[in-house]
Amino acid sequence: MENVKKKILLLSTGDVNGAYEAIFKLSFFLKSQGFQVAMVVKDKTRADDFVIRYNQTQPQTKSLVVRIFEKIQNKVLSKHKQHKMAFDPKYNFLSTDETSSTISAKILVDQIGFTPDFIFTGMTINFVNSTDLLALQQLTKAQVYNITVDMNHFTGGCHYAWDCDGYIKGCTDKCPAILSQVGKDKAKINFETKLKNAQQGNFKIIAGSGWTLDQSKKSKIYKNQEEFININSLIDTSILNNKSRAYAKEIFNLEKDKFYILMGCQHANDPRKGFEYLLESLKILEKKLTKEEKDKIEVLIVSRKVSESFSEIPFAKKHIDYIKDYRLLSLLYQASDVFVNSSIEDSGPMMVSEALSCGTPVVGFDMGVVTNMVINDYNGYKAILKDSNDLSIGIEKIFKLSEVDYQKYSDNAVKQVEEFSSLNEITKQFYFLYN
Numbered sequence: 554m555e556n557v558k559k560k561i562l563l564l565s566t567g568d569v570n571g572a573y574e575a576i577f578k579l580s581f582f583l584k585s586q587g588f589q590v591a592m593v594v595k596d597k598t599r600a601d602d603f604v605i606r607y608n609q610t611q612p613q614t615k616s617l618v619v620r621i622f623e624k625i626q627n628k629v630l631s632k633h634k635q636h637k638m639a640f641d642p643k644y645n646f647l648s649t650d651e652t653s654s655t656i657s658a659k660i661l662v663d664q665i666g667f668t669p670d671f672i673f674t675g676m677t678i679n680f681v682n683s684t685d686l687l688a689l690q691q692l693t694k695a696q697v698y699n700i701t702v703d704m705n706h707f708t709g710g711c712h713y714a715w716d717c718d719g720y721i722k723g724c725t726d727k728c729p730a731i732l733s734q735v736g737k738d739k740a741k742i743n744f745e746t747k748l749k750n751a752q753q754g755n756f757k758i759i760a761g762s763g764w765t766l767d768q769s770k771k772s773k774i775y776k777n778q779e780e781f782i783n784i785n786s787l788i789d790t791s792i793l794n795n796k797s798r799a800y801a802k803e804i805f806n807l808e809k810d811k812f813y814i815l816m817g818c819q820h821a822n823d824p825r826k827g828f829e830y831l832l833e834s835l836k837i838l839e840k841k842l843t844k845e846e847k848d849k850i851e852v853l854i855v856s857r858k859v860s861e862s863f864s865e866i867p868f869a870k871k872h873i874d875y876i877k878d879y880r881l882l883s884l885l886y887q888a889s890d891v892f893v894n895s896s897i898e899d900s901g902p903m904m905v906s907e908a909l910s911c912g913t914p915v916v917g918f919d920m921g922v923v924t925n926m927v928i929n930d931y932n933g934y935k936a937i938l939k940d941s942n943d944l945s946i947g948i949e950k951i952f953k954l955s956e957v958d959y960q961k962y963s964d965n966a967v968k969q970v971e972e973f974s975s976l977n978e979i980t981k982q983f984y985f986l987y988n
Contacts, residue, residue, distance in 0.1 A: 559987055562669035562695070563592040566680040568599045569877075572702035575761065575903065576675035577604070578787050579700075582976055583983075591665035595680040607661060607680070637735065643824055643898075644730035645712035647678045648705055649739060651746040656681060658688040669695045671987075673759070675702045676712075683750040690754040697756045698986070700784070701765035703900045706758065707747070707772035709740030713825060713898045719744070720772050748774050759784060763925030765900045782982045785974040786906035786922055793883045795912030795967050801887035810849070812952055814868075815889035815913070817855035817904050824897075827918065831895035832862055833941035838948055839867040850952070853889060886911035890959075891951045896920055897939055906974045909933075909966040914959075916947035926973065932966040 563580045567573035573594075580592040580603060590603050597606035640646045662668060672695045674686065690697050699706040704714055709724030711717070717729055724744035726737050750756070751774050758775045760766035760783040769775050802809055816831060839847060851869040855876060863870070876882045886892065892908035894917030905922040908915050915933040917923040918940075927933040934947030954962065972978060 558587050558589070559670040560589040560667050561591075562665060562672045562689075562693075563590070564672065564674045564677050564681050564686075565592065565594050566677050567596045568592065568594050568604050571901075571903075572676040575702055575787065576673070576700070578789070579673065579784075580604070582787065582789075582979065586980065586983075589667060591667070591669075593661060593665065605664060607656060608664065609657065609660060637733065638731065638739070639733040641730050641732055643713070643715060644717075645703075646710045646730040646740075647712060648682065648710045648743070651682045651684060651710075651743040651750075653682075654684050654688060656685050658685065658692045661689065662692060668693050671695055672697045673700060674698075674706075675700050676705070678705075683747045683756075686756070687750040687754045690756075697754055698759045699756055700759045701761045701769060701900060704765065704768060707769065707774040709742075709744035709747075711740075713900075714768075715898055720768070720774075723748075723773050744774075751775070761786070762900055762922040764921045764923075767924070782986070783925070783973075784979055784982060785926060786901065786903045787976070787979055788903075788906050788910045788970050788974045789879075790910055790970065790975050792879050793886070793907050793910040795887060795910075795963065797884055798887040798912055798963075801884045804884050805888050807851075807888055812850050812891075813889045814850065814852045814948065815855070815885070815892045815908070816852065816895065817892075825899055827895035827897035827939070828862070830897065830918070830939060830941045830944060831893060832865055834893075834895075834944035834948065836865075836867055837942055837945040841945075841949060846952075853885075855885070882907070883911055886913050889913050891916055891933075891948065893917065893944070893948060894921075894923055895944065896923075906970055910970040910974070912963040912967050914951050914962045914966055916944065916951060918944065926969055928965075928969070932962055932969050 561583055563576055565573050565576040568577045577592065580590055584590040584603050592604045593607050594604060595607060597604055672689060686697060703712040704720060705712045708714055708720045709728060711730045714720050719728065724740040726741050728740035731737055731739060757778055758769045758781060760769055760781055762785060763783060766781055766783045769781060807813060852866050853871050853873060855873045857875045876885065886908045892913050892915045894905050894915060896902065897918060897920060899921040901921050905915055905917060906926055909926060909932060915927050917927060918938045919935050920938055923935055927935045929935055934950055936943040936947050
């Protein structure tokens with residue numbers, strides 16, 4: 554790979570937290586490998602020089618056809634201004650317009666100072682859409698790879714499709730995410746635009762988890778792609794590792810002989826995170842245990858907001874404010890005995906791979922990263938989706954492991970990340986892409 558030093562452009566709305574963090578980590582990794590890298594964002598917070606805030610330095614010229622279309626569209630919408638578009642929030646229908654260009658490809662390329670060989674995109678809501686991406690591809694002739702930090706690259710606007718199969722068959726004017734009659738055909742228009750742009754620009758997918766890998770292969774837009782790779786969260790094992798497990802509990806003033814269940818997300822009230830199922834599973838577990846066993850368990854929850862039902866957890870519990878520092882987060886993973894991921898609609902989360910990297914077994918629903926990173930009787934327990942009883946079985950299984958067997962699970966957790974999510978493995982994957 555040392556002999557292949559490509560020029561790479563990465564696009565993301567932001568540079569911190571969740572999906573944005575994933576693209577920043579990828580940018581940082583590629584730069585460390587000696588590539589010429591620019592991560593262009595709408596909202597810049599990091600000081601790194603390779604992160605560049607897009608600056609529209611001159612008015613964007615729109616074609617006559619686009620101006621006429623927008624004029625007609627504005628007139629139609631003005632007639633229905635009392636009836637704004639309404640969405641079902643669970644679908645996260647955030648990418649509402651794929652037809653109108655929102656940036657200037659030439660200005661963006663001029664800003665970064667080079668013509669990229671490859672373009673990678675993550676979550677680019679309110680910044681770059683597929684029409685912009687096609688303009689960039691046509692200008693630079695770069696190979697475009699869309700990274701599935703969620704489902705949006707192959708849907709009509711939603712970031713999570715739940716039970717809708719529109720991304721497989723093609724979106725229609727009966728989109729369940731759009732509740733209003735105004736704009737009911739928005740998903741159909743977006744989907745058809747994405748399909749056309751992806752075909753014309755030869756866009757390709759890089760999966761961010763086993764779950765989105767399966768979805769990508771079934772999607773109407775990308776099902777004909779010959780080969781897919783899956784980067785499984787991209788973990789820096791120099792920071793997220795198991796080297797401090799012997800004393801990690803002391804750092805957080807946790808008791809050595811207690812069993813700590815860790816659950817974490819940015820917003821515990823988000824229905825996608827399935828906190829209600831986790832709560833139910835803990836109630837089921839509590840009924841199975843003796844008082845002595847119950848007293849050994851404590852639940853740790855890391856989030857920005859706590860669910861109102863947090864108080865119903867039938868074990869000792871502690872809320873920890875959302876942790877941004879990865880070194881501290883690594884220590885918390887190592888201080889915990891199991892990480893439980895109760896997500897019921899999720900392309901990740903990265904916390905699954907992060908916990909495994911720190912030697913912490915994971916119990917979670919068969920969803921997102923859990924699908925191919927967690928293996929029963931090896932490094933955790935993969936529960937039936939939305940089955941609280943099965944989730945409780947998984948937690949109980951880890952809780953009752955002997956010290957010897959627990960150590961095997963812990964060691965295997967680290968191995969799984971080293972084999973499928975570490976920077977060394979990603980280096981091999983990207984060597985394959987570039988050659």
